Amino acid sequence: MSGEASKVIDQTTLWEGGRSPFSVSYGKMMMWFFLISDALSFGGLLASLGFMKLKYADVWPSSELIFTHLPGTHGHFPLIYVALMTFILIVSSVTMVLAVEAGHRMDRKGVTLWLALTVVGGLFFVGSQAWEWMTYIAGPDGDISTWADNATLSGHYYGEGFSADNPVPGVPQYAQFFFFVTGFHGTHVFSGVVINFIILLNVLKGKYEKVGHYEMVEKVGLYWHFVDLVWVFVFTFYYLI
Amino acid sequence: MERDDIIEYSLDTHHSEEEGKKIRKKIIFVTVLLTVVTAVEVGLGIWASGMDGIKWEMVKWSFIIMTLVKAGYIVMVFMHLGDERKSLRYFILAPYALFILYLLFILVSEANVLFGIRELLRLS
Known part of the structure; x- marks a missing residue:
């Protein structure tokens, strides 16, 4: 690729030439620092999820028996909705990387289009998550106003239809981790959408045209891809395993 | 005030139309790969529902491997870490x-x- 990083620079200039030995700008390096610390938070969360799963291995419910709903239907569709959410996030990650690529060509129209699509994809994801939370809280009767009567939140019975005759044993930690992990991730998605939107406004105003490069799109792109990356892990370790 | 975002490293991150085409091709390849792997994961997840023992262990490890493959492509290609x-x-x-x-x-x-x-x- 044509970025600065792939250029050949001789060692003496690199390490003693008064420039970054990593050949990246200050802002980009600080974004990576932030992402490492954020990745450690998510890593800690998912590792503790694994801890609970192994400790309660005999009673931990399986997610494909719980997340079986699709909007507008009453059928049994295990994991399909989550797969759809994953797909939406992957696609919005792709539009983001296309926006970065357009930025490298100083193609303002391209950046605007792809960044706008990224914002739309992010909003779709946050909306899907709201629906999933609602369905989960509403429980077996699907009525959110009577949520207090279902066992979902107390966490002792799970399973198809959540009925007491056909229970899958559960532990409260299942719901606690569901809300904490997906909630923490959802907050990241939401703030990512807001940040992308602000950068989109700057692109429309022509700010980066004036500066001479679209590196800011690259930096928010790093954050957005990170959010996608985290979801890949949440999807596997919460829903699949 | 001097702006710290205008510096040599960033000014260098430009590429031409032809290079752009090559990069876009790579992006499409990774997109297809991520989608296919996700589809396989979901299919396997539904198929392996209720499985246990050594079979489930194998499915579990294949999930972990597929996830790491996906993560690798996202970090190396989408986040451009492979080009740093x-x-x-x-x-x-x-x-x-x-x-x-x-x-x-x-x-x-x-x-x-x-x-x-x-x-x-x-x-x-």
Whole structure:
């Protein structure tokens, strides 16, 4: 690729030439620092999820028996909705990387289009998550106003239809981790959408045209891809395993 | 006020139309790959529902491997870490891998011990 990083620079200039030995700008390096610390938070969360799963291995419910709903239907569709959410996030990650690529060509129209699509994809994801939370809280009767009567939140019975005759044993930690992990991730998605939107406004105003490069799109792109990356892990370790 | 975002490194991140085409091709390849792997994961997840024992262990490990493949492509291609200098790549990945593997080792062994204690209490 044509970025600065792939250029050949001789060692003496690199390490003693008064420039970054990593050949990246200050802002980009600080974004990576932030992402490492954020990745450690998510890593800690998912590792503790694994801890609970192994400790309660005999009673931990399986997610494909719980997340079986699709909007507008009453059928049994295990994991399909989550797969759809994953797909939406992957696609919005792709539009983001296309926006970065357009930025490298100083193609303002391209950046605007792809960044706008990224914002739309992010909003779709946050909306899907709201629906999933609602369905989960509403429980077996699907009525959110009577949520207090279902066992979902107390966490002792799970399973198809959540009925007491056909229970899958559960532990409260299942719901606690569901809300904490997906909630923490959802907050990241939401703030990512807001940040992308602000950068989109700057692109429309022509700010980066004036500066001479679209590196800011690259930096928010790093954050957005990170959010996608985290979801890949949440999807596997919460829903699949 | 001097602006710190206008610096030599950023001014250099431009590429031509032809290079752009090549990069877009790579992006499309990774997109298809991520979608296919996700579809396989979901299919496997539905098919393996209710499985246990050694079979489930194998499915579980294939999930983990597929996830790591997906993560690798996202970090290396989408986040362009594969195009950065080697020094930057290692100083991002190595400490992280070290800490997380250490944490996983502690938590997994603790969890297995606690699971054993729960079993003992139930049997007694």
